[in-house]
Amino acid sequence: MGTPLGDFIRARRDGTRPEALGLPEHGRRRAPGLRRSDLAARAGISVEYLTRIEQGRDRNPSPAVLNALADALLLDPAERGHLRYLAKITGGECANRPRPAPPARRVRPAVLETLRLLEPGVAAVTNRLGDVLARTAAYESVLAGTGLLDGDAPNLTRYVFTDPRARELFADWEDVADEQAFDLWLGPAAENHEWFVAELAPAAGPDLTRRLHRHAVPRRGELRLHHPSGAELRFARETLELASDAQQLVVFLPADGATAEAVDRLRGPSRGRLRVIS
Missing domain, CATH: 1.10.260.40 (lambda repressor-like DNA-binding domains)
Known part of the structure; x- marks a missing residue:
């Protein structure tokens, strides 16, 4: 083996x-x-x-x-x-490890405050399994209607591999799928990885397992979205690693003026709300 x-x-x-x-x-x-x-x-x-x-x-x-x-x-x-x-x-595979288990979903108050200060920007706190743990109101406005935020525990990896709407949303779906599969190797802990892959693999099928076995290190470029509103959105991504939490704070920066204007329209007049999943 x-x-x-x-x-x-x-x-x-x-x-x-x-x-x-x-x-x-x-x-x-x-x-x-x-x-x-x-x-x-x-x-x-x-x-x-x-x-x-x-x-x-x-x-x-x-x-x-x-x-x-x-x-x-x-x-x-x-x-x-x-x-x-x-x-x-x-x-360390032969060492005694905890049984596979879901990861903790708590986001520290200081991280939540940092996210609040990023309003009205598009930003979210995630982990390497793809759980969207907290997000700004602008992130929620931009992703509303895509299916990603449906349900109480949104997960980007599950969405990418199991929801047909993901292939319509992500202009470069293959690249996004490579990123999400590769990130599963990074945690947030070995037992969490095992739990999530076991849960996801039957539904995701070979699109996931082939990528896991290939170990292709992704080239993380610009994120392009075919938004349900008809807008074509382009984002640069800046990621702050929260190593002690096994989480990331990801900020999505409009890559052109058309995207910035579209985000303003989608965001609407509301400011300052913060949606947190715990």
């Missing part, structure tokens, strides 16, 4: 073309990408050891080995960070 770490290394090996690393082609290959022998040679480790890592039989490679593999695969900083994270959780 493999591990997330082994799956990630194997996926990156399969996705790396030999010529990109200056290696010669050796005729037809049974699988795309690098041979194990190619990667092992570049990383300075044995093929047997690389095989053990990829197959999950070695769960604790040293930092030096991880760095060598990252160098050999030409990983970028975000991919290197994900490699280190997967090594951390893989190494």
Whole structure:
């Protein structure tokens, strides 16, 4: 049985073309990408050891080995960070862990006050599972009618993968789906991740599971919305990590004048309200 770490290394090996690393082609290959022998040679480790890592039989490679593999695969900083994270959780898989459980939904008063000060901006507090834990009135105005905020416990990841309206709302649905699937690896805790994936996977199907197994580190660009009002909205996103809470404060900044005007229309005359889900 493999591990997330082994799956990630194997996926990156399969996705790396030999010529990109200056290696010669050796005729037809049974699988795309690098041979194990190619990667092992570049990383300075044995093929047997690389095989053990990829197959999950070695769960604790040293930092030096991880760095060598990252160098050999030409990983970028975000991919290197994900490699280190997967090594951390893989190494602890055999330890006694709490049973899978839903994450805490509490948002600290200081964070709520910060969110209030961002009015009339479009902002929300979320966690890596996609729970929308608190939001400004402007966020609620912009997302009203999309289906995301229906119900008492809105969740962006569930919405993206199970609600057909999400494919209409997000102009770049594939990119948004990549982001939400990747974020599931980041918590807010291992037991929360397991609980949520087990709950979501049957409804989400291969669109989710394929992304989880691929470990594709997303390139988070501009967010484009086909709004139900007919407006085309473009937002830049600024994210403040609330590490001690395993939450994020995300601010959506209009990327052009047309979006700013549309947000003003959608927001209407109300100011200062704050919708919190606890």
